[in-house]
Amino acid sequence: MELKIACIAGDGIGPEIVGEARKVLDAIAKRYGHEIKYTDILMGGASIDVHGTPLTKEAVEAAKTADAVLMGSIGGDASTSPWYKLPPSLRPEAGLLGIRKALNLFANLRPAVLYPELSGACPLKAEISDKGFDMLIMRELTGGLYFGDRKTVEEDGVRKAIDTLVYDENEIRRIAVKGFDIARKRKKKVTSVDKANVLDSSRLWRNVVEEVAKGYPDVALEHMLVDNCAMQLVKDPSQFDVILTENMFGDILSDEASMVTGSIGMLASASLNDTKFGLYEPSHGSAPDIAGKDIANPIATVLSAAMMLRYSFDLDKEADAVEAAVKEVLKEGYRTTDIMSEGCREVSCTKMGDLLVEKLCK
Numbered sequence: 001m002e003l004k005i006a007c008i009a010g011d012g013i014g015p016e017i018v019g020e021a022r023k024v025l026d027a028i029a030k031r032y033g034h035e036i037k038y039t040d041i042l043m044g045g046a047s048i049d050v051h052g053t054p055l056t057k058e059a060v061e062a063a064k065t066a067d068a069v070l071m072g073s074i075g076g077d078a079s080t081s082p083w084y085k086l087p088p089s090l091r092p093e094a095g096l097l098g099i100r101k102a103l104n105l106f107a108n109l110r111p112a113v114l115y116p117e118l119s120g121a122c123p124l125k126a127e128i129s130d131k132g133f134d135m136l137i138m139r140e141l142t143g144g145l146y147f148g149d150r151k152t153v154e155e156d157g158v159r160k161a162i163d164t165l166v167y168d169e170n171e172i173r174r175i176a177v178k179g180f181d182i183a184r185k186r187k188k189k190v191t192s193v194d195k196a197n198v199l200d201s202s203r204l205w206r207n208v209v210e211e212v213a214k215g216y217p218d219v220a221l222e223h224m225l226v227d228n229c230a231m232q233l234v235k236d237p238s239q240f241d242v243i244l245t246e247n248m249f250g251d252i253l254s255d256e257a258s259m260v261t262g263s264i265g266m267l268a269s270a271s272l273n274d275t276k277f278g279l280y281e282p283s284h285g286s287a288p289d290i291a292g293k294d295i296a297n298p299i300a301t302v303l304s305a306a307m308m309l310r311y312s313f314d315l316d317k318e319a320d321a322v323e324a325a326v327k328e329v330l331k332e333g334y335r336t337t338d339i340m341s342e343g344c345r346e347v348s349c350t351k352m353g354d355l356l357v358e359k360l361c362k
């Protein structure tokens, strides 16, 4: 199969971690007989330095002609980088918002996995973390409270702020379909999270999700109120498979789920549109404090590449192989500095990539 992948290395540790993820993808291509065509795209600070803007039209067009985009991370240290003296619309982060909009990426996927080897990093009690967990938060990304009309007015000398939360049934249906499709590739359970005891938008959410569920009789559906979900994530995270939710609830719950894994360098993410196209990137930022030192953990980016294989290319076997290689390397005790613990062997970013490639070339 030919895989057309656009690469946005970005800023900070971006080029280092994307470089390792590419090594892993190349090893997969060799092992399974695929051909990868990479296109490199500048975005964020790297694009500002060359083009004076964080995202050019040409970059968007190049991304659109690819099947998927693999990204490192963009941005610099806001207190020292000259990029942050520019107006907000010309700063690195504007590039990210711009490309998400241009590519119509409405579904955000953030897996939160607790690997047994890293359970010591989990801030929960051992009796909970010992069970491990492997969930995926599917968050609607382009609607809801963050995109509704807002204003601040003054009435009779009193300031009043108004934000509106709007969802139409089509916006809910398309993200629900993604959620159920992805649950089918996992443990076949969807927990739809809302606040249907209070909000009309949540009641519509629940109705539409139930309609969509009828087309997926093999996937179990449960509904959970958002406040209960926030509690369950720390009480018994092992109960979850796919958590399907709207924009603001997803924003908060995905950060909570990430934190209970305890390992920022391990967290992958994807943003999808209504085709197979997606943008895949680690959940962490560009870590300017460790850039250029060859100590970053490339695993979040490698696991994002595995998500790309699974969701954009339907190459489940290949994605499984990447995830298995990560597990093996961790089991053998290799760690980058961010996840280092006693009795393990500390390795560089490059070495971690090499070890993963070795596993795939066995």
Ligand code: NAD
Pocket: 013, 072, 073, 074, 075, 076, 077, 078, 093, 096, 264, 265, 281, 283, 284, 285, 286, 287, 288, 289, 290, 295, 296, 297, 298, 300, 338
């Ligand atoms: P960050 O995630 O970059 O770093 C937080 C801490 O985690 C730092 O100590 C860093 O060294 C460490 N860390 C992060 N990733 C790591 C990895 N792979 N291996 C080892 N350690 C790692 O968050 P921040 O410092 O708040 O942000 C830095 C820059 O990244 C900012 O410009 C911010 O805007 C940007 N950012 C970009 C994205 C994105 O591109 N999607 C997301 C978040 C932040």
